[in-house]
Amino acid sequence: xxxxxxxxxxxxxxxxxxxxxxxxMTLLLIAPVLIILGTLIYKxxxxxxxxxxxxxxxxGMTAGxxxxxxxxxxxxxxxALLVSVPIGVAAAIYLSEYAPDNxxxxxxxxxxxxxxxxxxxxxxxFGVGAFVIFFKFGTSILAASLTLxxxxxxxxxxxxxxxxxAVPKAFREACWNMGATRWQTIRRVVLPNAVSGILTGVILExxxxxxxxxxxxxxxAAFFLPFLPQGVFDQTMALxxxxxxxxxxxxxxxxxxxxxxxxxxxxxxxxxxxxSIAFRMYLRxxxxx
Amino acid sequence: MQQNSNMAGNAFDRRxxxxxxxxxxxxxxxxxxxxxxxxxxxxxxxxxxxxxxxxFGRFDPVEFFTTEYWFPSDEDDPEFGILALIAGTASVTxxxxxxxxPFALGAAIYIGEFATxxxxxxxxxxxxxLAAIPSVVWGFIGLSIMNPLIIEVFDxxxxxxxxxxxxxxxxxxxxxxxxxxxxxxxxxPESYREAAEALGATRWQVIFKVVxxxxxxxxxGAVLLGVGRGFGETMAVLMATGHSVxxxxxxFDSVRALTATIAxxxxxxxxxxxxxxxxxxIGIFLFxxxxxINLSADLIVRGVRKG
Numbered sequence: 001x002x003x004x005x006x007x008x009x010x011x012x013x014x015x016x017x018x019x020x021x022x023x024x025m026t027l028l029l030i031a032p033v034l035i036i037l038g039t040l041i042y043k044x045x046x047x048x049x050x051x052x053x054x055x056x057x058x059x060g061m062t063a064g065x066x067x068x069x070x071x072x073x074x075x076x077x078x079x080a081l082l083v084s085v086p087i088g089v090a091a092a093i094y095l096s097e098y099a100p101d102n103x104x105x106x107x108x109x110x111x112x113x114x115x116x117x118x119x120x121x122x123x124x125x126f127g128v129g130a131f132v133i134f135f136k137f138g139t140s141i142l143a144a145s146l147t148l149x150x151x152x153x154x155x156x157x158x159x160x161x162x163x164x165x166a167v168p169k170a171f172r173e174a175c176w177n178m179g180a181t182r183w184q185t186i187r188r189v190v191l192p193n194a195v196s197g198i199l200t201g202v203i204l205e206x207x208x209x210x211x212x213x214x215x216x217x218x219x220x221a222a223f224f225l226p227f228l229p230q231g232v233f234d235q236t237m238a239l240x241x242x243x244x245x246x247x248x249x250x251x252x253x254x255x256x257x258x259x260x261x262x263x264x265x266x267x268x269x270x271x272x273x274x275x276s277i278a279f280r281m282y283l284r285x286x287x288x289x
Numbered sequence: 290m291q292q293n294s295n296m297a298g299n300a301f302d303r304r305x306x307x308x309x310x311x312x313x314x315x316x317x318x319x320x321x322x323x324x325x326x327x328x329x330x331x332x333x334x335x336x337x338x339x340x341x342x343x344x345f346g347r348f349d350p351v352e353f354f355t356t357e358y359w360f361p362s363d364e365d366d367p368e369f370g371i372l373a374l375i376a377g378t379a380s381v382t383x384x385x386x387x388x389x390x391p392f393a394l395g396a397a398i399y400i401g402e403f404a405t406x407x408x409x410x411x412x413x414x415x416x417x418x419l420a421a422i423p424s425v426v427w428g429f430i431g432l433s434i435m436n437p438l439i440i441e442v443f444d445x446x447x448x449x450x451x452x453x454x455x456x457x458x459x460x461x462x463x464x465x466x467x468x469x470x471x472x473x474x475x476x477x478p479e480s481y482r483e484a485a486e487a488l489g490a491t492r493w494q495v496i497f498k499v500v501x502x503x504x505x506x507x508x509x510g511a512v513l514l515g516v517g518r519g520f521g522e523t524m525a526v527l528m529a530t531g532h533s534v535x536x537x538x539x540x541f542d543s544v545r546a547l548t549a550t551i552a553x554x555x556x557x558x559x560x561x562x563x564x565x566x567x568x569x570x571i572g573i574f575l576f577x578x579x580x581x582i583n584l585s586a587d588l589i590v591r592g593v594r595k596g
Contacts, residue, residue, distance in 0.1 A: 011491040018493045019403050025395030026404075026412060029463055033419050036430055090321025098318060110587060111325035117514070117583040118332060118576060119521025120424075121548045125555075125572040129335035133560065150328050157325070181311035211423025214523040214548075218555050240425045247429050248528060262429050266422060273421045277414055 040266065044259030052260060061224060061250050066261055071228055072141075072236030076216065077209045079145035079232060080152065085202055087149075088156025092198075095157070096164035097186055116154035120214040123151045127219035142232040144220025148209050155205040156198075163197020164190060166287075196283050200276045207272035211265065213240040223249065239265050336572045343566020344573075353570070359534045361554070361564040369567045371574075376536045377451075377544030381526055382519035384455025384540060389463040389515055394508065396463070397470035402496050413471075419464035424524040431457040431529025445541045449531035452540040457529050458519050466515040473507020473590075474500060510590035517582040521575065523548040547571050 055065035091112075099105040127147030137143040167190050175185040221238040223245045229236040243265055247258040337344075347369070356370030400412045431453050439448035477500050485499045501508070523546075531543025532553065551568045558565040 011494070015491050015493045018496075019399075022395045022399035022403060025392050026399045029392045029396045029460075029467065030412075030415050030419065032460055033422070036434065039434055087321050087324050090318045091324055092321075094318040094322030098315065099322060108322055108325055110584065111329045113587055114329055114580055114583050115325050117517050117521070117579050118329075119523060119548055119579055121523040121551045122332065122336065122521070122572050122576050122579075125336045125339070125551065125569055126332040128555070129339040129569070130331065133339070134335065150332075153325065153328070181307050183311040183314040184307065186314075207421060211421075211425065213423070213425040214552055217552060240423060243425050243429055244524065244528070247432055258429060258433065262426050266426050269421055269423055270418055273418055277417060281410075 037266070040259055040263045044256055044261075044263040047256040047260035048263060053264070056226075057224070060252075061246055062253050062257070066239065066242060066264065068225060068228055069237040069239045069242035069261075070264075072221065073210055073239040075141050075229055075232075075236055076145050076148060076220070076238055077206055079141055080148040080209050081202065081206065083146060084149035084153050084156055084205065088153050088201075088205075089160050089198060091153075091157045092160030092164055093186060093191075096161050097182070097190065112154050112157055115150070118151075120151065120212060123147055124215045124218055126150075127215060132219055138233065139218070139222075139235055140220050140233045141229055141236050142220070144216040144236075144238075145232070147215045147219045148212060151212065151215055152205045152208045155208055156201050159201020159204060160194070160198045163194040163201070166197065167193045196279070200280045200283070203272055203276040203279070207269045207276070210272070211240055211269050213238075213244055216241060239268075333573075333576060336569050336576060340566050340569030340573050342561060343563055343570050347563045347566070348570060353567075357534070357536055359550070361567050362557070367563060369563070371547065371550075371571060373534045373536050374545055374547045374550055374571070377530065377534075378520060378526075378546040378548070380451050380537045380540075380544060381454045381458055381530060381546060382516060384451055385458035385462055385519045386512070386516060388456055388459025389466055390512060392459075393463040393466035393511070393515070394470055396467040397474060397508075397511075398496060398501075400467070401471045401474040402492070402500065413468070416464045416467050419460075420468065422461075424461065424522055425528075427457050427461050427525040428528030431525060435529065439541075443541065447531055447541075447543060449529055450541050450543050451530070451537050453531075454526050454529040454544075454546075455540070457525050458522055461522065461525060462515040462518050465518060466511045469511035469514060470504075470508050473504040473511060476507060477503045506589050510586040513582055513586035513589065517579050517586070520582070521548060521579050522546075523552050527552050547575055 052065045053070060054067050056067055058064035091108075095105065095108065099108070124147065127143055131137045131143035131146050132139055135143075137146075171189050171193065172185050175189045176182075180188070216238055220235055221241045222235045223237075223241070225235060225237050239261065243258060243261045246253050246261055349369075353369055353371060354375075355372055356368065357373040357376075358368040358370045359373060360366075360368045396412075396416065400409055400416070404412055432449070435453045435457060436448035439445065439450070439453055443452075481499050481503055482495050485495045490498065526546040527549035530546055530549065532545050532549060533543040534545050535542055537544050551571055554564070555568050558568065
């Protein structure tokens with residue numbers, strides 16, 4: 001009575017076929033990147049050394065290291081974080097703890113989506129118009145970092161909001177019942193329970209900020225500078241822009257050099273993302289509620 | 290007695306202070322909350338401010354949008370036609386979508402519906418890492434790996450063209466589209482699948498006849514966001530398209546994208562010149578296009594949640 005019919009067999013065959021097809025598509029999506037990573041390591045790995053990371057470029061950027069670019073990227077990311085993390089976390093707190101479910105909140109959410117979707121070069125134009133010209137910061141770390149901060153704000157907001165919303169409602173209610181104000185509840189109960197989740201978002205933002213190139217091109221990053229920046233009103237070199245410069249703007253660069261720069265940049269980004277992902281999984285496993 | 294009233298006074302004082310802190314912080318986080326709106330409006334205002342002189346001066350919408358001659362720095366007779374740039378952006382984005390959509394949807398279906406347990410976790414992590422690779426690195430890959438590859442395989446003189454940038458952009462957009470599409474598949478209630486399986490449907494029947502139709506809007510949203518990403522991508526298309534103003538006749542022609550034009554030329558223009566204003570006008574155009582794309586993606590995805 002329950003014999004496997006021909007139709008069943010055909011269907012099962014079809015299912016196997018589709019499963020294999022989709023698996024192949026997934027692998028094909030991932031394969032090029034593994035090939036690319038392999039090529040970068042193969043061609044650029046030989047140039048990576050402590051010297052490469054910690055010396056200045058020499059001979060018109062065709063030799064030497066990438067220290068000023070690395071140093072500048074650290075500057076840009078640090079200043080951008082100082083601006084975007086407080087604003088982003090405040091926005092996440094508002095959206096998770098205060099915002100009513102109405103049209104206004106929906107507009108805020110739409111603005112966040114759009115902020116993430118505006119092309120990076122338009123952010124750059126905004127940075128030029130607002131920070132470099134209107135606020136008279138000139139092309140400086142400050143102008144570039146502010147541009148980066150606004151561009152990557154959605155990353156912090158979305159990650160922080162998610163981790164705040166993951167704190168159970170009962171925690172807040174228990175705290176309110178003890179007579180705590182709304183802010184005391186957030187400060188003493190909600191934030192401590194969400195801070196590690198917020199941190200994963202911040203790491204993601206660091207990674208995003210490190211890789212961005214277009215927004216800093218005209219706002220504060222320079223192709224080449226013989227000195228390191230001394231403060232936020234100086235220009236700086238940056239690793240992402242340095243890759244663009246050595247691969248397109250400078251003649252006579254030995255082949256390994258841009259591969260080396262690309263390798264350092266991609267390694268920084270992937271390591272930070274991996275840390276963020278690992279941390280998130282660890283937290284998910286640890287969570288008791 | 291004296292002490293008593295003091296204590297009462299202190300308790301009263303502390304309560305008001307907490308109350309003020311509470312209200313103060315509410316205001317602070319509210320300002321944080323509306324910051325995204327302020328910034329979006331700010332972006333529009335400031336790029337419009339810089340582009341205004343051009344828009345109300347030299348700008349001629351017919352010339353701007355329908356001619357293909359982009360010679361903004363010609364001293365005698367500058368021409369501001371962005372049709373070729375639009376064609377460049379559209380051709381690269383179009384090819385990118387041809388590359389990305391099947392792979393992104395296939396990967397989303399495999400990860401969401403077939404893969405289980407650890408395998409699924411690993412694939413999701415890999416896709417997330419793919420999405421994190423910076424665009425300047427993709428541009429470099431187009432320049433140094435894809436370029437010689439295309440020249441050799443297709444026997445063409447230049448490897449920086451629509452094909453190169455389209456494939457690069459497709460690889461960039463696919464992971465993002467895949468993870469959004471996977472979310473859309475996940476949002477289809479488990480009971481739909483169970484009901485179909487109870488009726489005797491096989492796995493692929495469930496996927497094609499039940500899950501995909503139910504997730505249709507979310508998948509469309511994923512595609513739209515991919516298109517938006519393609520339109521706005523800057524560094525990769527700057528480095529991989531060949532950067533020559535051209536309406537492409539084939540995928541082996543070099544083109545130039547709207548975003549790349551701004552990136553390449555803004556540094557050379559004098560603040561306030563027509564050329565400078567024209568670049569900001571392109572910026573306004575890009576802002577409006579991506580705004581509409583994101584808005585419709587959001588409306589489409591929300592639509593499915595309500596239904």
